Each structure stands twice: as structure tokens, then as C-alpha cells.
Amino acid sequence: MSPDQKDIFWKxxxxxxxxxxxxxxxxxxxxxxxxxxxxxxxxxxxxLKQSSKLTRLSDLDEKRLNGIMDRLSRYVSxxxxxxxxxxxxxxxxxxxxxxxxxxxxxDIIDFSAHSANMEGEALSIILNSYLCAMTDIVNHxxxxxxxxxxxxxxxxxxxxxxxxxxxxxxxCVQMALKMREKMAELQEDWFxxxxxxxxxxxxxISTGYVSVGxxxxxxxxxxxxxxxxxxxxxxxETAAGADQILxxxxxxxxxxxxxxxxxxRKLKLKGxxxxxxxxxxxxxxxxxxxxxxxxxxxEKGLLIRYDKSKISPEEVAKLIF
Numbered sequence: 371m372s373p374d375q376k377d378i379f380w381k382x383x384x385x386x387x388x389x390x391x392x393x394x395x396x397x398x399x400x401x402x403x404x405x406x407x408x409x410x411x412x413x414x415x416x417x418l419k420q421s422s423k424l425t426r427l428s429d430l431d432e433k434r435l436n437g438i439m440d441r442l443s444r445y446v447s448x449x450x451x452x453x454x455x456x457x458x459x460x461x462x463x464x465x466x467x468x469x470x471x472x473x474x475x476x477d478i479i480d481f482s483a484h485s486a487n488m489e490g491e492a493l494s495i496i497l498n499s500y501l502c503a504m505t506d507i508v509n510h511x512x513x514x515x516x517x518x519x520x521x522x523x524x525x526x527x528x529x530x531x532x533x534x535x536x537x538x539x540x541x542c543v544q545m546a547l548k549m550r551e552k553m554a555e556l557q558e559d560w561f562x563x564x565x566x567x568x569x570x571x572x573x574x575i576s577t578g579y580v581s582v583g584x585x586x587x588x589x590x591x592x593x594x595x596x597x598x599x600x601x602x603x604x605x606x607e608t609a610a611g612a613d614q615i616l617x618x619x620x621x622x623x624x625x626x627x628x629x630x631x632x633x634x635r636k637l638k639l640k641g642x643x644x645x646x647x648x649x650x651x652x653x654x655x656x657x658x659x660x661x662x663x664x665x666x667x668x669e670k671g672l673l674i675r676y677d678k679s680k681i682s683p684e685e686v687a688k689l690i691f
Contacts, residue, residue, distance in 0.1 A: 468579055475524055476574075478571055492563070492565065499559070507545055510548075529582050539625050543629055572613070574604065575616070576603040578620055614650055618648060619648070634647045
């Protein structure tokens with residue numbers, strides 16, 4: 371048998387064959403020639419040492435490989451990493467799919483202006499604490515983190531793990547609400563660190579058909595999405611105000627029974643010929659307590675009923691007086 375034809379256990383197989391031959395050569399009284407037995411035992415001892423060494427090297431290589439995989443996994447979202455490791459995702463170009471996803475964009479308003487007044491160390495602390503907290507929320511709601519773009523975050527729901535369109539949209543909006551809530555906590559942490567200027571985020575969400583797959587070159591590629599809904603989510607995020615969540619009409623159609631939203635607004639967005647319908651998300655649909663305020667003056671024939679989550683008392687006062 372040539373070396374190329376031998377498997378990893380060819381030495382063991384040869385020794386076993388020799389042992390069987392030696393067994394067949396036993397004399398009637400059961401004795402074996404001492405020299406032959408000693409030769410076989412020495413060969414087995416040598417093989418055992420080699421096998422032990424190979425096992426230790428294999429264990430060491432496995433630990434190194436696991437360490438490398440762990441570090442590399444930080445550059446890939448958990449859902450995609452799981453699919454690649456399981457062999458379910460082919461890492462190749464020109465293989466895209468047309469799927470319906472919910473897409474999320476967010477960024478910190480005027481972060482460049484804020485960062486100009488920060489020392490490098492403070493900037494790193496704030497940005498990294500923000501991105502770490504937001505990424506934990508993305509993973510909690512099982513979104514696919516597409517990329518960081520400075521302080522901006524892009525996430526999508528529906529690939530590589532598909533459930534249904536409504537579930538994708540609901541989880542996406544839930545994630546956005548949780549991010550807004552977390553941002554308020556981070557403000558307090560940053561204030562205690564000595565940074566008093568408040569930072570605010572804005573968020574945009576859209577739902578629609580996009581192309582998803584690997585884009586780039588043979589040496590460097592990104593698993594990402596392209597299409598009009600991606601641009602719409604980005605434009606809605608840009609149009610949002612401080613701590614606002616704006617969603618597209620398609621997203622609203624899927625989540626309107628689960629969240630409190632504003633009336634439709636027509637927005638003229640860059641890159642879109644027609645005005646787009648957008649809705650602001652206020653909170654969960656069951657958060658109705660203590661939202662409605664009634665002002666009544668029977669003598670003056672005045673009755674005003676308003677939702678304090680949508681309009682402030684100061685704005686109401688301006689309308690009355």
C-alpha cells in the first residue's frame with residue numbers, strides 16, 4: 371500500500387496484522403518467541419508515544435481554531451454565523467435571493483458635532499458603550515446586524531432566519547422601542563462620566579422586497595441587502611426627529627394593531643419621486659393608561675380631549691389661547 375493510500379491508522383492496522391500472525395504461530399504449549407514478542411511490543415510503545423503526541427497537537431490546534439473562530443465570529447451576526455458553521459450558507463458571489471424583509475436604520479443626531487468637542491478616549495467610551503448596548507438589543511430580538519457605519523446601525527429581520535412578515539416587522543419595532551428606552555439609561559451613565567450634552571437617536575424602519583446575499587469580491591465580501599426598501603429605511607431615519615421612530619406604510623400595515631402610531635404623514639424623501647407615507651411609533655398598543663387628558667369648562671362650552679403622548683400641554687395651551 372502506497373503512502374497516499376494509507377489512512378491515519380495504517381500503523382495500527384499493520385501492528386494488529388502482525389499480532390494476529392504471531393498468534394497463529396503459537397506453539398502447542400502456548401509459548402511465543404521472545405524476540406518476536408519484544409519487537410512487537412517495542413513497535414507498539416513507539417506508536418503509542420506518537421499517537422499521544424498527535425492527540426496533544428490536535429487538541430492544541432482545536433483550541434487555537436476555536437479561538438480564531440470566536441474572534442472571527444465578532445465580525446458576523448449570530449444568525450448568519452450559525453448558518454455558516456452548520457454548512458447551510460454557501461460563501462460565494464452572484465448568489466442572491468429576493469426576499470421580503472423589515473429593515474432598520476438608526477444613528478445619533480449630530481454625533482460628528484458632538485465628537486468634535488470630545489477627547490478621543492471619551493469618544494471611544496461613549497461610542498463603544500452605545501454600540502455594545504444596541505448590539506445586545508439586536509441580538510435579543512434576533513435581528514441580523516448588517517453593519518456599523520460610524521455611529522449608525524443597520525439591521526434587518528427575515529434572513530437568514532425566516533418566520534413570517536408580521537413577526538419580522540413586530541420584532542423590528544420592538545427592538546427600536548427598546549433601543550430608545552436604553553438610550554435614556556445611557557444618558558444617565560454618560561452624565562455621571564462627565565459628559566453633560568444629551569445625545570439623541572433617530573430611527574427609520576421599512577418593509578419590502580430586497581436582494582440579499584454576498585456582495586463584494588472573491589477576497590472580501592459582505593452578506594448584505596440592496597433595494598428600494600433599504601434606501602427608504604435610511605431616508606426615514608434621516609427625516610426622524612430626536613428619539614423618533616418613523617416607519618413606512620408597509621411596516622405600519624403589519625404592526626398597526628400592536629403599537630400606537632401617529633396618523634399618516636406624507637414625506638418628500640430624497641431619492642423618491644413620490645411622497646412617502648410614514649408613521650411615528652409611540653409605544654405598545656396596550657400602553658393606553660394615563661395618555662388621554664380631558665379639559666372641560668361647561669360654562670364656556672369648552673371640551674378638549676387630547677393624547678399627551680402626541681401633543682404637549684404647552685402646545686395645547688397655544689391652540690386654546
